[in-house]
Amino acid sequence: MxxxxxxxxxxxxxxxxxxxxxxxxxxxxxxxxxxxGKLSAFWLEGYRFDAGPSLFTMPQYVDDLFRAAGEDPHVHFRYNRLDVVCHYFWEDGTRLHAHSDKEAFAAEVEQQLGVPAERVGAVLADSAHKYGVTGRIFLEKSLHKWSTWADAKVLKAMLQIPGLDLFTSMNRVNERLAKHPKLVQLFNRFATYNGSNPYKAPGLLNIIPHFEHEQGAYYPIGGxxxxxxxxxxxxxxxxxxxxxxxxxxxxxxxxxxxxxxxxxxxxxxxxxxxxxxxxxxxxxxxxxxxxxxxxxxRQQKSTSALIFYWGIKRSFPELGLHNILFSEDYEKEFALLEAGAVSDDPTVYINISSKADPADAPAGHENWFTMINVPYNSGQDWDALISRCRAQVLAKVSRMLGTDVEPLIACEDVLEPRTIESRTQSHLGALYGTSSNNRxxxxxxxxxxxxxxxxxxxxxxxxxxxxxxxxxxxxxxxxxxxxxxxxxx
Known part of the structure; x- marks a missing residue:
């Protein structure tokens, strides 16, 4: 055929x-x-950058692809599990290492935030339960074939929907289980994995932490x-x-x-x-x-991204492969994104692949993939917005790391909603197609x-x-x- x-x-x-x-x-x-497409890479003045997605979870789906083709995946594609998934930073100086091992993660939360370890356990148990009931059924099968809905496992899952927080927001679920504002914010951020708003997206999306803290986060050898x-x-x-x-x-x-x-x-x-x-x-x-x-x-589009690719002329030992520098007012940040604007204090994500592969940057240097969430392109003055956001990101990162970062930038490139659309044909630069804000x-x-x-x-x-x-x-x-x-x- x-x-x-x-x-x-x-x-x-x-x-x-x-x-x-x-x-x-x-x-x-x-x-x-x-x-x-988005999963591409480029070199800039001796620094290598992955252009798009930077977090690798659920490697079994790559392995499954090779096995379906009759090949041993580990001959052609290798990856390592991360001990620490992400380094979290707050403006008050609080720092937290999110270990992939859930017990170590819970112990770290208890030590740094004073939150009983069992609260982390409660959130992750809830996540595992939701994934166990719905994950493989609704992710691995077509939702648009009658044969799917006639399956006994699907019917059983449908009977459990009232307890899966489909009609409750992710934030409400996290407030109920995590309670501590910083821990709530940490788990709320998983809504950004599909470009959604945790204050609107259904609590069923709390299955996402399960991917990192039960199944693990990984780094592919070679980026x-x-x-x-x-x-x-x-x-x-x-x-x-x-x-x-x-x-x-x-x-x-x-x-x-x-x-x-x-x-x-x-x-x-x-x-x-x-x-x-x-x-x-x-x-x-x-x-x-x-x-x-x-x-x-006509469905609401997901958020987009503004990415600064920076070659940095020194190393920062306090940073890891994945880093999040949180905003002070997370709810306001998402409200502005839905309104087509960007907060003056955006949450900043920094991916540094040279932490895993030193060859990605010159010796003693780092390659920073520095990203903030921005709205999809609805006619904003992007040139002015990019200039403003760059200054705010630099100020925030410099403040939270205690170092003036701008003089350390050896080279720079930028990716934003307009170029995301032109390079990848993603409508309006939305990274994930439609959002998941609607239940x-x-x-x-x-x-x-x-x-x-x-x-x-x-x-x-x-x-x-x-x-x-x-x-x-x-x-x-x-x-x-x-x-x-x-x-x-």
């Missing part, structure tokens, strides 16, 4: 690898000159871009063909079925089509004559298949089950299963 894949983001790569390993003739078309390289090379070995600098112009539809792709002026016939392109642009650019799923496309958001993501155009499938962060590397990999697996089900019927 001839299958055309639109986009070589991580979900498109995984889809290509899965389908090619089954013997299908797979061709992938990518507008950029490189694979990976995050090593994930892209490993999956791309796997797809090549299985026979997938890649065409870079080849933007798709249209999905060809004949008699209600996806029949091919228009690439440039050429019409290419395919038996099936998979879009890893943002769902919004798939419809607006590639299916202009098709009926638009307006209710889905029904999980059910409002686009299905992994089209109900109106036969033979058309969707993978990636704007489709089910959502954004982030693990979920994008799962979307590829769901597409493979749906396609096999269709061909068998």
């Amino acid at each position: 001839r299958i055309g894949v639109i986009g070589a983001g991580i979900a498109g790569l995984a889809t290509a690898a899965r389908l090619a390993s089954l013997g299908h003739e797979v061709s992938v078309y990518e507008a950029n000159s490189y694979p990976g 995050m871009h090593a994930i892209t390289e490993a999956v791309y090379e796997l797809a090549l070995r299985k026979g997938a063909a890649f065409h870079f600098g080849a933007p798709v112009r249209e999905i060809l539809v004949e008699n209600g079925r996806a029949a091919g792709l228009r690439v440039g002026e050429e019409e290419l016939p395919f038996d099936r089509v998979v879009s890893n392109m943002d769902v919004f642009f798939t419809y607006k650019k590639l299916l202009p004559n098709a009926r638009q799923p307006k209710r889905i496309l 029904m958001a999980a059910f409002m993501r686009h299905p992994n298949f089209s109900s109106r155009i036969r033979g058309l499938y969707f993978c990636g962060g704007s489709a089910h089950p959502g954004g982030g590397i693990p979920l994008c990999l799962l979307s590829a697996k769901i597409v493979e299963e749906l396609m096999a089900e269709e061909m068998a019927s």
Whole structure:
């Protein structure tokens, strides 16, 4: 079977690898000159930077991809578990190391915050319970097939929904279980993993801490871009063909079925089509004559990011691979994000991959991926906003580390909502497609298949089950299963 894949983001790569390993003739078309989409990397004056996602959890989904293709994952892709997931900083001088081991994490919280260790245990137990009931069912299966809802395990999970905080915010759940303001803030931040607001997102999203503190956080040897390289090379070995600098112009539809792709002026016939392109642009650019799923496309967008890539001319031993410098008023920060603005005191995330791989920076230097959450692009004066935010981030980091950081910047690059959209076709620069602020958001993501155009499938962060590397990999697996089900019927 001839299958055309639109986009070589991580979900498109995984889809290509899965389908090619089954013997299908797979061709992938990518507008950029490189694979990976957001999961790419670059060098700047002797410093290496992962351009996008910086946290690696649930490595079993990468391993599963290799095993599905009949290969040993550890021959081609290796990673190490982190002892400390994140270093947290507050303005009053409080610092906390979030150990991956939950007992060590709880002990650290008790020592630094004076919070009984059992409160951390309560939050993580709640997270594990929610994941156990819903995680594999709702993340690893299509929510848009009757066969999913007829499954006995799904029916059992549905009966437990009243106790899963679907109608309570993440913040309310954390206030109930963690109680201490700093610990509440720490657990609230997990809403940012899919671009949401913890004061609105349902408490069911409190499953996210389970990924870090039960299953662990990891660092791929070679950096995050090593994930892209490993999956791309796997797809090549299985026979997938890649065409870079080849933007798709249209999905060809004949008699209600996806029949091919228009690439440039050429019409290419395919038996099936998979879009890893943002769902919004798939419809607006590639299916202009098709009926638009307006209710889905109107969903609230996730937040975006403003990233400063800084080469820093010294090392900071108090910083680790992942670092969070919290704002003083977290609720105000998120309220402003929803209003399309940025707080004067944003929470700052700093990823320093040279902590794990010293070759990523010159000796004695560090490569800082310095990020704040910003709203998606709705017409803000980004040039002025970026200048203001840069000054505020530098002031905050310098204040909290007790060192003037700006003179230490050897080189700099910037990524912001406009360039995120232009480079990755993410509508309005939203990092995760739609937000999860609505309790029904999980059910409002686009299905992994089209109900109106036969033979058309969707993978990636704007489709089910959502954004982030693990979920994008799962979307590829769901597409493979749906396609096999269709061909068998």
